[in-house]
Amino acid sequence: MTLEPLLDAPLAVQFHVAAVTPAALLGAYILLNPKGTPLHRLLGKIWMALMAVTAISSFFIHQINLFHGFSPIHLLSIATLFGSWNAIAAARRGDIRRHKRMVASLYFGGIVLAGLFTLVPSRIMHRVVFTGAEWQASLVAALIGAILVAMVLRGRRRERIAR
Structure with a gap:
């Protein structure tokens, strides 16, 4: 693992990673508490x-x-902006069920799924995570998997308690 590809990346990429990293950690905390x-x-x-x-x-x-500087991932960004707006609106009007669904979709689609696509070979985050010691990359993958499993199991446990 090395930060060199990220430090050599354009400023927009560095800014993006600086925003999404705490969003990923904070989002997991919020979903689990x-x-x-x-x-x-x-x-x-x-x-x-x-x-x-x-x-x-x-x-x-x-x-x-793919299209004048943009790619399909930018559609996800548009969906994230609309989803954020809708999640906030749902919470404000007291529609907590919709709010929870929207936030979970934002987290798993906008962070987890999009984050997994950044690990595709030739992408910057692939070079960050997989350059050097492969055992560290395996550790990161195992940690992400463990967090996802814990979140799913905790959600199921809450559903059983609610019934």
Whole structure:
């Protein structure tokens, strides 16, 4: 693992990674902890701001140039902006079920799924994670897998308790 490819990347990529990294960690924390508390609301606002910055910053990244500097991943950025707006609107009108669904979709689609695509060979994050010691890359993959499994199991446990 080396940060050199990221440090050599364009400023827009560095800014994007600087926004999405805390969004990924904070989002996992929020999803795994109690909802509706003042702390949840505060962290949720910070997370939504990070998601908006992440989505907006992606429009300045043009490494995959399929259509005038843009690629299909930019559609995900548009969906993230609309999804963030809808998640906030749902929470404000008290539609918590929709809010939860939207936030989970934003996290798993906008961070987890999009993050996995950054690990495709020839991408910057692939070089960051997989250059050098392969055991570190395996550790990162195992950690991501463990977090996802824990989140799914915790969600199922909560559903059984709610019934």
